[in-house]
Amino acid sequence: MINWRSTWSIYTRELMRFLRTAFQSVLAPVLTTSLYFIVFGAAIGGRMPDLGGVEYGAFIIPGLLMLTLLGETTSNSSFGIYMPRFTGTIYELLSAPVGVAETLVGFVGAAMTKSLLLAAIILLTARLFVDYSIAHPLLAVLYIMLVAAAFSLFGFILGIWADNFEKLGIIPMLFLTPLTFLGGTFYSIDMLPEPWDTLALANPIVYLVTGLRWTFYGSSDVSIWISFGITLGFLACCVAIIAYIFKTGWRLRA
Amino acid sequence: MSEPILQIDGLSKVYPGGLRALDDVDLTINKGEIFALLGPNGAGKTTLIGAVCGLVRPTSGTICAFGRDLSENWRDARSRIGLVPQELSTDMFDPVRRAVSYSRGLFGLPPDQSRIEEILRRLSLWDKRDTKIMELSGGMKRRVLIAKALAHEPDLLFLDEPTAGVDVELRKGMWAIVDEMRARGVTIILTTHYIEEAELMADRVGIINRGKLLMVDDKQAMMARLGRTEAHIDLAEPLFELPPALSRFPVDLEQGGSSLCYRGGDGTGKGKADVAELTKALISSGINYTGIETRESSLEDIFVSLLGEETT
Numbered sequence: 001m002i003n004w005r006s007t008w009s010i011y012t013r014e015l016m017r018f019l020r021t022a023f024q025s026v027l028a029p030v031l032t033t034s035l036y037f038i039v040f041g042a043a044i045g046g047r048m049p050d051l052g053g054v055e056y057g058a059f060i061i062p063g064l065l066m067l068t069l070l071g072e073t074t075s076n077s078s079f080g081i082y083m084p085r086f087t088g089t090i091y092e093l094l095s096a097p098v099g100v101a102e103t104l105v106g107f108v109g110a111a112m113t114k115s116l117l118l119a120a121i122i123l124l125t126a127r128l129f130v131d132y133s134i135a136h137p138l139l140a141v142l143y144i145m146l147v148a149a150a151f152s153l154f155g156f157i158l159g160i161w162a163d164n165f166e167k168l169g170i171i172p173m174l175f176l177t178p179l180t181f182l183g184g185t186f187y188s189i190d191m192l193p194e195p196w197d198t199l200a201l202a203n204p205i206v207y208l209v210t211g212l213r214w215t216f217y218g219s220s221d222v223s224i225w226i227s228f229g230i231t232l233g234f235l236a237c238c239v240a241i242i243a244y245i246f247k248t249g250w251r252l253r254a
Numbered sequence: 255m256s257e258p259i260l261q262i263d264g265l266s267k268v269y270p271g272g273l274r275a276l277d278d279v280d281l282t283i284n285k286g287e288i289f290a291l292l293g294p295n296g297a298g299k300t301t302l303i304g305a306v307c308g309l310v311r312p313t314s315g316t317i318c319a320f321g322r323d324l325s326e327n328w329r330d331a332r333s334r335i336g337l338v339p340q341e342l343s344t345d346m347f348d349p350v351r352r353a354v355s356y357s358r359g360l361f362g363l364p365p366d367q368s369r370i371e372e373i374l375r376r377l378s379l380w381d382k383r384d385t386k387i388m389e390l391s392g393g394m395k396r397r398v399l400i401a402k403a404l405a406h407e408p409d410l411l412f413l414d415e416p417t418a419g420v421d422v423e424l425r426k427g428m429w430a431i432v433d434e435m436r437a438r439g440v441t442i443i444l445t446t447h448y449i450e451e452a453e454l455m456a457d458r459v460g461i462i463n464r465g466k467l468l469m470v471d472d473k474q475a476m477m478a479r480l481g482r483t484e485a486h487i488d489l490a491e492p493l494f495e496l497p498p499a500l501s502r503f504p505v506d507l508e509q510g511g512s513s514l515c516y517r518g519g520d521g522t523g524k525g526k527a528d529v530a531e532l533t534k535a536l537i538s539s540g541i542n543y544t545g546i547e548t549r550e551s552s553l554e555d556i557f558v559s560l561l562g563e564e565t566t
Contacts, residue, residue, distance in 0.1 A: 003329075009359030020347060088343030092402070095307040096360045097332040254269065254301075254310045 002105065006098045010106025011113075014080055018114050025114070026121055029068050033122050036064050037129035040186060051188050054217050057130035062212040063185030065122050066147070069115055070180055070205070073148050074172050077111045077155030082168055085159070085251075094253060100246040104153070104239070111152030112145050119144050132216070140215035146231050147208055153238035160251050179205045184213075189221045204230060258321075259285040259410055259441050260306065265315030267301050267465075275301040277465035279315070283410075283443060288436055290452035290473075291445045292557055293462035299445040300340060302462070303412045307337045319410070333361055336408030340415040340445075342395045344402065346388035350379055353387060354401045361406035373401050377431065393424035400431065411435065413444040417451060429455055449557055461560055468560050476556060483525020484549045485516040485532070490542035499539045503532050514543075525550070 018025055041057035048056035084090035093103065126132065134140050162168040183205030189197050200206055201222075211227025214220035220227075245252065260283040267276040275298045283289050293299050304310030306317055308328065317324040319331040344353055354370050374380040377397045382390060387398055396416065403411060413432070417425040425448075432442060432455055446452055452459050453473065460470040469476065492511035504518040516532055519525020529548055536543060 003362045005362045005364065006360050009356055012359075013356055016352075087345075088339070088341050089345055091307075091309055091337065091339050091343060092357060092360065094309050095332060095335070095337050097329040097362055098360065099329070249311050253308070254304060 002101045003098060006096060007102045007106045007109075010093075010098070010103065011109045014107060014110030015113060017080070018076070018110070025072075025118075029072065029118055029122050030125050032068060033064055033125045034129070036060070037126060041129050051191075052217065052219050055130065058132040058217075059188075059213075060186055061123070061126050061130070061132055062216050063180075063183075063209045064126070065119055065144075066183075066205070066209050066212055067177075067180045067185055068118060068122055069144065069147060070151055070176055070208070071172055072118055073111055073115050073151040074155035074158065074176060075169075076114055077107060077152035078159035078162065078168055079155075080107055080111070081156050081159035082162055090252070100243055103246070104156070104242060107156060108149050108152045111155070112148040115144060115148030115152075116141070134216050135218040136215045140212065143212055143215050143228070143231070146228070146235065147212070150231055150235040150238060153235060153242060157238060157241055157245070160245055163251075176205075179203050180209070184209045184221065204234070207231070257285040258282045259319070260443075261318040262302075262306070263316045263318075265302070265305060265317065266313045267298075267305060267310060268313045274465050276305065276312070276315075279462075279465070279467050281460065281467060281470060283441060284458075285409075285441055286436075286439055287457040288432065288442045288444070288455055289458050289460065290456035291443065291460045291462055292447075292449065292452055293445070294447075294561065297462045298465040299462060300414055301465075303337065303414050303443070303445065307335060307412060308332060333406065334409045336403035336406065336411040338396075338399045338403045338411070338413045338416055340418060342392065342399065344387055344395070344399060347386060349384050349386055350374065350390075350398055350401070351383040353398060354405050357402040358405035363406050369407075370405065373404050376434070377401050377404075378427075393421065393427075396424075396428075397431075400428075404435075408440065410441045410443070413442060415445055415447065417446065417448060425451075461557060463561055478520050482517055482550075483519035483529065485525075485529045486547045487514040487516070487533070487536070487543045488512065488545040489514060490544050493541070497539050497541070499535050500532070503528060503535070505532065 037057065040060055045056040045060075050056065051059045081090075084093065158168065158171055182200070183203050184200070189200045189206060189210075192200055207222055207227045207230040210220035210222045211224055211231065214224040214227065244250070260281075262279055262281040265276050265279040265281075266274070268274050277298075279298075279302065281302075291299050291302065301310055305312045306319065306324070319327070320334060322331070324331050348356070351370060351374065354373065355365060355367075358370065359365065371380065371383075374383055377400060379394065379397055379401055382394060387395060390398065400413075400416070416432070417428050429451070432444070435442060444451075444455070456473055458471065459473050459476055461468045486508075489512055493507055493514070494511055496505065496507060500514075503516060505514055505516050507513070508515045514536075516525075516529055518528055526548065529546070533543070533546065
């Protein structure tokens with residue numbers, strides 16, 4: 001049975017860690033989002049046609065949200081578990097009466113909370129630059145939480161796998177950011193010529209961006225159910241890997 | 255004192271690469287005792303603690319804590335075990351009180367500020383309760399680690415090198431803390447390099463080297479069994495051979511016959527009585543002496559001699 005007090009302790013501690021760097025955590029996404037909107041929304045967006053009946057500036061909001069969300073959630077979560085390993089404080093977590101459930105609910109719950117806060121900040125910032133409305137707000141929140149959960153689990157795995165700071169940064173830098181840029185953040189994959197539009201479907205981030213875009217505007221390049229299915233599948237894979245890590249103690253217990 | 259709180263049977267740990275850190279270790283710890291685990295660096299002390307506390311996966315063997323198999327009953331067991339690690343590992347940005355409260359919550363106990371206050375006061379940390387751990391001295395940081403380990407009121411406490419790197423005064427303070435915990439009925443297992451520490455505090459002592467437990471015994475019994483008295487008697491006139499009156503004593507002539515050396519006894523005072531008899535025998539044989547120096551062998555001597563035997 002899950003020990004909720006332990007879970008709450010992990011959750012609040014992780015949030016405290018986020019609040020400790022609140023200035024940076026809030027300012028960075030506000031600044032980045034503002035820059036994207038100035039460059040792509042105001043400077044270039046004015047010359048772009050509407051995409052699927054959505055003004056270009058509004059079209060890129062879900063993609064920008066996903067760009068920040070994936071990067072921040074993954075790095076927050078990976079640092080959350082890597083730093084205790086690096087400093088040795090993980091002994092306390094490993095010697096406590098907590099299992100995989102308490103650890104994951106604590107870490108992932110905190111990562112999801114942070115992601116929702118970040119999403120709210122980004123959406124408020126975007127509002128300063130462009131008018132938009134969200135067609136399915138509840139589904140949007142649910143989808144953001146789902147993606148945050150999946151990528152905080154992914155970050156958790158990354159933080160356990162990494163044995164130095166370089167490895168910790170290499171996956172987000174070499175894979176996550178490029179795939180998000182190529183995942184339809186700034187364009188619709190319909191705009192790509194053959195064979196790139198077909199090849200783009202091999203990029204899993206496409207489904208995340210288009211899924212979130214559907215919750216915003218009610219239409220997207222890919223069916224919302226495929227997006228949900230892929231996100232849930234990725235989340236399930238991450239849970240299975242973490243359960244295996246806890247069972248075997250890989251990189252956690254000597 | 256005889257009820258086992260921890261029972262380890264045939265515990266082995268072989269690390270990837272082949273290093274055998276623990277080799278078929280059997281150990282029983284009784285409720286309420288202070289057990290000192292002595293051994294040189296790399297002997298397997300921390301691995302043994304890690305295996306009980308869930309930091310190390312044993313290769314083979316069983317561990318029973320509080321009468322139940324640890325592998326099946328790990329949640330309950332861990333909630334009753336505290337660990338003070340050797341390294342000063344804690345979130346350095348946290349203030350003291352928050353760090354200790356976190357430990358209590360992590361172990362599943364409800365918040366209890368009065369209990370936290372009591373622990374902090376007991377460890378002389380109350381005045382530093384809102385200070386970030388990174389701003390504390392090394393000794394204070396170690397106290398914080400003890401406070402964190404005590405936050406969930408454990409029945410069994412592991413102290414891995416609790417006085418490593420702390421000055422004499424703080425070390426004595428730490429001994430007082432351990433004494434107090436013993437008085438509260440906490441069973442304590444401590445590892446140490448300082449033999450003096452084990453000699454002073456432990457009820458029983460285990461000596462470990464290269465993953466093997468060489469000896470586990472009651473401290474007094476160990477000293478009685480392996481302890482020795484050594485006496486050096488400076489003679490007024492050198493002797494060329496031992497007179498027959500001294501043949502019943504384990505004595506040798508040293509320094510060209512100008513010193514008589516007694517090595518014997520059993521650590522229970524027999525040696526001292528022997529030396530008194532020896533001096534009488536010297537006087538009755540007309541042998542004058544100018545000085546006597548006696549020394550009881552310490553746990554350290556026993557430790558060094560055991561390790562020496564093991565190496566050869």
